[in-house]
Amino acid sequence: FPPFLSSRAAPKTTAAACTRRTASATLRVAALPESAPVSAPASTSEERPEFSPPAGFAPPVPKRFAVKDGQLASVAGAALALPFRLGTGLFVLGYSVSLVSADKIPSDQYSLEFLGLKVKETSKIDQCRRPEKPIEIYEFEGCPFCRKVREMVSVLDLDVLFYPCPQKGPTFRPKVLEMGGKKQFPYMVDPNTGVAMYESDAIIKYLADTYGLYLTIYFTRPCFPCS
Numbered sequence: 001f002p003p004f005l006s007s008r009a010a011p012k013t014t015a016a017a018c019t020r021r022t023a024s025a026t027l028r029v030a031a032l033p034e035s036a037p038v039s040a041p042a043s044t045s046e047e048r049p050e051f052s053p054p055a056g057f058a059p060p061v062p063k064r065f066a067v068k069d070g071q072l073a074s075v076a077g078a079a080l081a082l083p084f085r086l087g088t089g090l091f092v093l094g095y096s097v098s099l100v101s102a103d104k105i106p107s108d109q110y111s112l113e114f115l116g117l118k119v120k121e122t123s124k125i126d127q128c129r130r131p132e133k134p135i136e137i138y139e140f141e142g143c144p145f146c147r148k149v150r151e152m153v154s155v156l157d158l159d160v161l162f163y164p165c166p167q168k169g170p171t172f173r174p175k176v177l178e179m180g181g182k183k184q185f186p187y188m189v190d191p192n193t194g195v196a197m198y199e200s201d202a203i204i205k206y207l208a209d210t211y212g213l214y215l216t217i218y219f220t221r222p223c224f225p226c227s
Contacts, residue, residue, distance in 0.1 A: 094124025123157070129211050131159060136189040137203075138163045138176050145200035146186045152204045156211050 067075050099117040112119040137153070137160055139146035153160050163172040165185055176187050180198060188203045189196045193210065197203060 094127075095121070096123070097121050128156070131190070131192045131211065133191045134159045134161045135207075136161050136163060136191070137186055138165050138172055138188075139186040140164055140166045140169075142166075143185055148200045149186045149188070149203050149207075152207055156207055158207065158211060 098120050099114060100120045102113075102116070102118050105111045105118045105120065135153075135158060137146075137149060139149065139162060141164070150162075163175075165172045165176060173183055176185070177183050179189070180187055180196065182198070184198050186200055186203060187196070187198055188206070190206075190210075195206065197206065
């Protein structure tokens, strides 16, 4: 500062003093080799926290697969549908099977072979009316009345588009309400005839009358529609 603003005289800095300071600073930096380890501040990351199970905790013991007590009859009853589902083709209208020589089956068609013969499957389903467009059925797996309709579709060997409508389903349930006026299942739409309906027994009868051949056996039971 100028002398009239400060009572202390300004320090005199000479070129020699600057040189000494620069040299000393250079020596201090050079005194630290590049490979010298740099001491890091103490960290507590090496201390791992200890965990202990809560009071009364018992580790689970592995057990073999078993059916819960009292549920064996339910599991056996539910399993009965498996062999019937595997043999669904046996219930197609007019289904029959026979063994023929290999030359009776075209080479571009697959057929099971047995003792040098081939299995030929036939049915009267080709004599029935076939829908040009797939029939639309809105249903869900847990509904027993929807299951009845699925079985009838298998018997008639129909081309069907199934639209899954599980509980609280956000996609097709609102569509059924919009088309039919209520959330009831199953719901069928036949684009070939313009027919749309609820009630499983009514759907089964319609499919049999429209696409069946002399089919008089219906899957009937007291109807309490699924919602």
